[in-house]
Amino acid sequence: MSNRKSTYRFILSGGGTGGHIYPAIAIANELKERHPDAEFLFVGAKDRMEMEKVPLAGYKIEGLWISGLQRKLTLKNLMFPFKLMSSLFKSRKIINRFQPDVAIGTGGFASGPLLQVANSKGIPTLIQEQNSYPGITNKLLSKKANSICVAYDGLEKFFPKEKLKLTGNPIRKDLLDIEGKSTASKVEFGLNYDKKTLLILGGSLGARRINSFIESRLDFFKANDIQLIWQCGKLYFEQYKKHSDLENVQVHAFLNEMDTAYAAADIIISRAGASSVSELCVVGKPVIFIPSPNVAEDHQTKNAKAIADKNAAILIKESTLETDFDKAFEQLLQSEDIQESLGKNIKELALANATTTIADEVEKLLNRR
Structure with missing residues (x-):
């Protein structure tokens, strides 16, 4: 283990729903137990529930101007390219300033731009997919992610098999x-x-x-x-x-x-x-x-x-x-x-040690730096 152990910086993104937010918080809590002096920063979508829930869990969060594509033609869809460009620009500024050792994404709109920028800058990335059928954000990110933690068998249909790790989803202790x-x-x-x-x-x-x-x-x-x-x-x-x-x-x-x-x-x-x-x-x-x-x-x-x-x-x-x-x-x-x-x-079917196993995967990425 590197002698920089006490100064690790972790950036996490996941939101839109509790199903994306709480796994990210659980992973951060586990990493904080292992590295009490580490720094943590969450990145979410400006108007979503993560902006309230993450501070309640004791972590800093910054918001991006981002939302998902609607299934029909709407004003929100017409705004999407501008939101995406804005979010990529802000993600780059956040990452340049925070200098994370690892970027972790648990799904949701904001994790797309953030991990895309992290990948482009050579920062190790881990994505955690909670569902048996992955969302479009994680499918796109999987091509460059270093590690993909999943909760169901059979996801090699969607993700590169050699990156997959069956961990389960983080749950409350x-x-x-x-x-x-x-x-x-x-x-x-x-x-x-x-x-x-x-x-x-x-x-x-x-x-x-x-x-x-x-x-x-x-x-x-x-x-x-x-x-x-x-x-x-x-x-x-x-x-x-x-x-x-x-x-x-x-x-x-x-x-x-x-x-x-x-x-x-x-x-x-x-x-x-x-x-x-x-x-x-x-x-x-x-x-x-x-x-x-x-x-x-x-x-x-x-x-x-x-x-x-x-x-x-x-x-x-x-x-x-x-x-x-x-x-x-x-x-x-x-x-x-x-x-x-x-x-x-x-x-x-329970995978009760999911949080620990995911944190172990993050540790492996730390050793690549």
Whole structure:
């Protein structure tokens, strides 16, 4: 190891959604533990959530004027070339000033210009792809990246095989031991020990279709003697909070203590964003995935299918909820064998040491400098 160990500089970029931001923060935290005197700088898109979340995690961030291409002709698309040129120019200024030893990208608009500039200046780059179907930014960056950390098998279809490292996605450390928290979590949520608990997750902002469907099935859950922990998202809380007045229904805008919520659950309904899928693999509970159809390349459906194809989860598309959900849920509820099998199979797909393994890959790049 070089004697510059205490003065390493890491530049990280990932944003747009929590699925890109939190892995970047997890990687930074791991590197900070290893190199307490290192300097860190994040680069994000000016008007996206990373500009709020990254400082809350204790890191500096600079914003680029960048956004993605829309699927139809819009003013934003006409502005894209100007935003790209502006972002490349600013990325060059940031990198010239900060002089990073390694550049790390976890996806999202801003990581494109930043890592493009890093590549052009000979700075070692690592990209981390969370999904089973990569986004366009990482596909373009992969040609010059030194290392590509992925969470699914089979991505040599999209990336140079010799650069691939199967690491999994970084997850919160408090999820690694939820089995011992089950009793305390039920007390914390005030749950009935004799009833099955269904945890419903639609993401931090919420999922309109999942929320409206759950509302339509409250009598169905009551008839099946189910108690609900329902995270409806902050966008929809005012609309659905009234249902907390019902017996055995709790409606939450957001769940801060996810380890407690996972520990309390017997069955989980979730979207299939990459971070959620990775967490649910570690949690090891029976899951019904209802992927969002409104994301680029329909990657949530592909993420969920990769798990369901291994008999490790149930996949129900939004378009077939009305016809498929009740039967699938009752079959799962009535069979302890199916519940146990799904929980066991999804747990076997977990890559719990992802953050450590990715940091190890970064260390290898440091030694190239």
